[in-house]
Amino acid sequence: MTHKTGGQVTRRAARNTSIRPLIFAASMALTVGVAAAPDVAFAQDFRFNAISVEGNQRIEAGTIASYLGVARGETVSAAQLNDGYQRILASGLFESVEIEPRGNTLVVRVVEFPTVNRITFEGNARIDDETLGTIVQSQSRRVFSPSTAEADAARITEAYSQQGRIAARVQPKVIRRSDNRVDLVFEVFEGGVSEIERIGFAGNQVFSDRRLRRVLETKQAGIFRALIQSDTFIEDRIEFDRQVLRDFYQSRGYVDFRTTGVNAELSDERDAYFITFNVEEGQQFTFGEVTATSDLAEVDTDVFQNAIRLRSGKVYSPTAVETEIARLERLAIREGLNFVRVEPRVTRNDRDLTLDVEFLLTRGERVFVERIDIEGNTTTLDRVVRRQFRVVEGDPFNPREIRESAERVRALGFFGDAQVEAREGSTPQQVVIDVDVEERPTGSLSFGGSYSTSSGFGAAITFSERNFLGRGQQLALGVTTGVDSSNYSFSFTEPAFLGRDVAFNLNVNYLETDNASAEYDTAIGNFSTGFTFPVSENGRLSLRYGARYSEITNLNPEVGSIITAEAERGEVWDSFVGYRYSYDTRRTGLNPNAGVLLEFGQDFAGLGGDSTYVESTLRAVAQTKIYNDEITLRATLQAGALSYSEGASRVTDRFTLGTNLMRGFEGGGIGPREVGPGDVNDPLGGNYFAVARFEAEFPLPLPEEYGVSGGIFYDVGSLWGLEETNANVLYEDFTARHVVGVSLFWDTPIGPLRFNFSEAISKEDFDEDQSFDLTISTQF
Known part of the structure; x- marks a missing residue:
């Protein structure tokens, strides 16, 4: 009985050979071999005194015989021979196998798969050879396996699909070499990126498509589509977005929300997707009765009931429930109750759309x-x-x-x-x-440059490491130099001092200005160190010590008498201790659309140094979203006071109002200033300031993929107060300035940019207003 392969691949001179015929040959070997002797398969037994193996070069004959499973002198049937043939073929070591009974000898002819000489990739540009080499399982100097090579091609294709290149194709080919070796080549056609042209929603009534698109990780292709990867179609990201949508709705009380399906339609050109999320929002639920109960005799439920912060009438949120459970379990530990678990039991009231929550304190497993x-x-x-x-x-x-x-x-x-x-x-x-x-990398080294017609060229070098020496410490060094200024900075933070929840920080900064067009030069050095630690769930307290050096030199002859007198004091050293308390509900608050940040700090100088003073600062920010999260309202109040009991402040010590504090005016554009004969017009700063800012952000009727939104703002504030004055000093008293304006927000790859167009509707004659400024927009 002879088993022969019907598609056996013989050696030939062709250099580029697809591996798919090899797979076909191996699979056909079984089919043709069985069909070769249909009249013998069930009608004859065999007994062989010898087994001869031919064609093997690397693999021992005994190994092949062990796969065959036929012993000398043993009576075997045709079916058993066929089983042995299949075992040899299934070993994956041979291109073809033939089994031929020749008298009392069973002849096994094999053609071994070649060994892989080397693996190369052609046509790839988006993914380099090194990365692709980690994806494939085929290896050099190992036996070539067509099935493994085909699986490798599929894995490479999947890697390109994860980059949004669903049209990518990979063709594995072999190049025959001497000594039964082959070069395995993966020919890659990367194709283009299949972008997401449009994301839509069906079934949403409460929240607009625009609002829901801001929630998703997947984005529509915008004008920066070549730089942003989130606008490419990735199936796993779509699944993640389904969960993100669910969390968004449930955190706003829509407990029945579900995504019934996601339709992804590919354009005819296969370069863009149109995605539609089919959703069912359901009704919004609020908290009903919130209680704490227990089935443990040692638990005083009144203690836990009084600790609950959830209140009836608030919008229901699973996150708020989880936060409350964590707080109650920590309270149980403080009360000396071990293995106590808090189980929430939610009762649904469809009539009034409320959810009653019972926090049951029960005994958990002793684990x-x-x-x-x-x-x-x-x-x-x-x-x-x-x-x-x-x-x-x-x-x-x-x-x-x-x-x-x-x-x-x-x-x-x-x-x-x-x-x-x-x-x-x-x-x-x-x-x-x-x-x-x-x-993952946690350090960065950046180089930058700048140029202006007034100050010439400048350079900046910054090094930062967020995980210094693997200790979780933060280290930053910065050097910024220009024609007219130099700034050197160093900062270090240990987030867990002595293994406690106490952060230790050290900051050193030195700024020197030498501007020929300015009225004077300055040299200012700052040193501070201290500790920050929590004092409540939302509150943190910082204690610090600092020292400050300042000097005013190279006065312009046209500088007024105030700054001239301050410069004559020469070098001034200050030494101070201080504290800062902050209260932040942005992460732990019950309302996901609102938050409050309060900060208050004071520095007390007089422990050595040349001056004795108290510097106080206050910052309060409140934010909320209305109209189904479409409009963001924000109010900010900042104030400061500098009170000297020994010595006096200088222009380098006093507050100034720049665009970061009050829009519509240049830095030093408002507040006390000395105006005298000639060109004397010196901004002096002030010992006191107060600013209130009110703003609203809202979407614009533009395609969302542009990343552009709008805003309006109103600022009111003043800067005032000096220890020493004269008849030429203006605006020493409190005088409120008012500014209105519009903002344009633009999300770009370099960060969210904010363009402010402002108009000062109330100002003084010598104030220096500013109708436009560009800043990097940040969240409070």
């Missing part, structure tokens, strides 16, 4: 943390990851606390990926926490 294993942190020290956990080995196991710890690990920003899982330990009453992280 302990056996150990915490950390892997993958090749740079970051174990203790940096471990201190994100509020539990240690031997503590009671709390799944919710582990989830929160995992979020804190990810929030460090040191890792590209961080997975935290719990598994059973050495006993069912113990668990092991596995932390698997993947490091």
Whole structure:
């Protein structure tokens, strides 16, 4: 009985050979071999005294015989021979196999697969050879496998699909070499990016398409489509967006929200997608009755009931419930109650669209943390990851606390990926926490330059490291030089001083100006160090010590008498201690659309140095969103006071109002100034300032992919107060200035830009207003 391959590939001189005929040949070998002897397959038995293997070069004959499974002198059927043939073929080592009974000898002829000489990639530009080499499983100096090569081609195609290049094609080919070797070549056609031309929604009534598109990770192709990768079609990202939409709606009380389907239609040119999310919003629910109960005798429910912050009538949010559970479980630990778990029981009231929440304190499983294993942190020290956990080995196991710890690990920003899982330990009453992280770069070195017609060329070098020496410390060095100024800065922060939730910081800065067109030059040096630590759930307190050096030199002859007198004091040293308290509800507040930030600080100078004073600053910001999150309203109040009891302030010490504090005026454009004979017009700054800013941001009727939105603002404020004055000093008293304006916000790859067009509707004669400014927009 003879089994012969019907599509056997023989050696030939052709250099470029597709591997698909090889796969066809191997698969046809079984089919043709079975058909070769249909009259013998079930009618004859065989007995062989010898087994002869022919054609093998690298693989031992005994190895092939072991695959065959036929012993000498053993009686075998045709079916058993066929099974042996299949085992040899399935080993993946041979292009073709023939089995031929020749008297008392069974002859096995094989053609071995060649070995891979080298692997190359052609036609790839978007993904380099090194990256593709990590994707494929075929290896040099290993036996060539057509099925593995085909699987490698599929993996490369998938890698391009993840970049939005769904038209990418990969063709594996072999080039025959001597000594039964081949070069494996993957010919890549990358194709173009399949962008998302349009994202739409069907079924949404409460929130507009524009608002929902801002929630999604996937974006429509905009004018910066060549730089932004989020406008390419990636299937996994679409699935993530479904979850993001669900979280968005549920955090606003729409507990029945669901995405019924996502339609992705490809354009005829196969270069763009049109995506439609089909949604069902449902009704909005609010909190009904919120109570704390317990089935444990040792629990005083009144203590927990009084600690609940959720109130009836507020919009229901699962995040608020989770936050409340975490607070109550921490309270239980402080009350000495171990293994107490808080289980939320939600009762739905469809009649009045409320959800009653009962927080049941019950006994959890007596499970302990056996150990915490950390892997993958090749740079970051174990203790940096471990201190994100509020539990240690031997503590009671709390799944919710582990989830929160995992979020804190990810929030460090040191890792590209961080997975935290719990598994059973050495006993069912113990668990092991596995932390698997993947490091990513945390340092940067940047070079920059600048040029202006007035000051000439300038250069800037900045080095920053967010995970210095793998200790989680932050280090930054900066040097900025120009024709007329030089600025040198150094900062260092230890976020966990002595292993505690206390941040230690050290800052040094030196600024020197030497401008021929200015009225005077300055040299200002600052040093400060201190500690910051939490004092409540939303409050943090900073304590610091600092020293300051300032000098005014090279006065222009036309400078007024105030600054001249201040420059004659020469070098001035100040030494101070201070504090700053901040209260921030932006992350822990119950309303996802609103937040409040309060900051108040004071510096007390007089511990050495040349002056004694108290400097106080205040900042209060409130923000909310209205009209289904379409419009953002923000109000900001900032104020400061500088009071000297010994010595006096100088122009380098006093407050000034730049565009970051009050729009519509240049830096030093308002406040006390000395105006005298000749060209004397010196802004002096002030010991007191107060500014209130009110603004609204809203969408514009433009395609959303442009990333452009609008805003309006109204600023009112003043700068006033001096210790020493004369008859030529104007505006020493409080005089409010008023500014109105419009803003244009533009999301660009370099950051969110803000263009302000302003008009001062109330100002003084010598004020220097500014009708336009460009800033990098930031969130408070």
